[in-house]
Amino acid sequence: MNRNPPRDVTADEIETFRRYGVVCLRQMFDADWIARMQDAVDDAIANPGPMALNLNQGMKGKFHGDSFVWTWQPDFRAFIFDSPAPRIAQQILGASERVTLFFDTLLVKEPGSQAVTPWHHDQPYWPIEGEQVCTVWTPFDAVTRDSGAVEYLVGSHRWGRRFQPQSFTGDSRYGASLEPVPDIEAERDRHEFVLYETEPGD
Structure with missing residues (x-):
């Protein structure tokens, strides 16, 4: 299993991340990591942690969520500390x-799930401020537009606004202390979006 990325993150990729708020880095984790983590995900679903949530919102299809998995699942701990993930974040x-690791999140949405992932900014969920923060998101299965690839609103991290966190369960667990997330679907023609179809290792 590779501890370092197979290549350095390029200056153009770093600039894309800073300008878009997201960048796709292809094939940074080798096949051994993918196989190990596919098994680890199955184990984490079968043996959920204390923060596990059913995110299907009463709709058809499984949508499993969990956090701080690395604190009790050894493969997740290894992935966080021994895989290319820290070096990727350092370069970006x-x-x-x-x-510094804040936390991990496991999200598993099975094909055909009708549960909607709400538009959101990541940072209002975290008790931190500043711009030296990123998420390293890694798929362990192929993800296409039809199977739920994540869509990003380009540059929204530069709006200088903090939006109310959206609960993936559909409840109001985060209260209402910040500005509501705009109706992005109603104003799609005003924005630029990017969507990456990804393979395991991206």
Whole structure:
């Protein structure tokens, strides 16, 4: 299993991340990591942690969520600390010495799930401020437009606004202390979007 990425993140990729708020890096994790983590995901679903949630919102299809999985599942811990993930984050953020893990999240939405992932900014979910923060999202199965590839609103991280976190369960667990997320679907013609179809290892 590779500990370092097979290549460095390029200056163009770093600039894309800063301008778009997202960048797709292809094949940064080798096949051994993918096979190990596919088994680890199955184990984490079969043996959920204390923060596991059913996110299907009463709709058809399984949508499983869990957090801080690395604290009790050894393969997730290995992936966080021994895979290329820390080095990728370090390069993307331009960190000179280290990056600090805040937490991990496992999301598994089976094909055909009708549960909707709401539009959201990641940062209002976190008790941190600043711009030296990123999410390293890694698929362990192929993800296409039809099977639920994530869509991003380009540049929204530069709006200078903090939006109310949206509960993936559909409830109001986060209260209502911030500005509501705009109706993105109603104003799609005003924005630029990007969607990456991905393979395991991206």
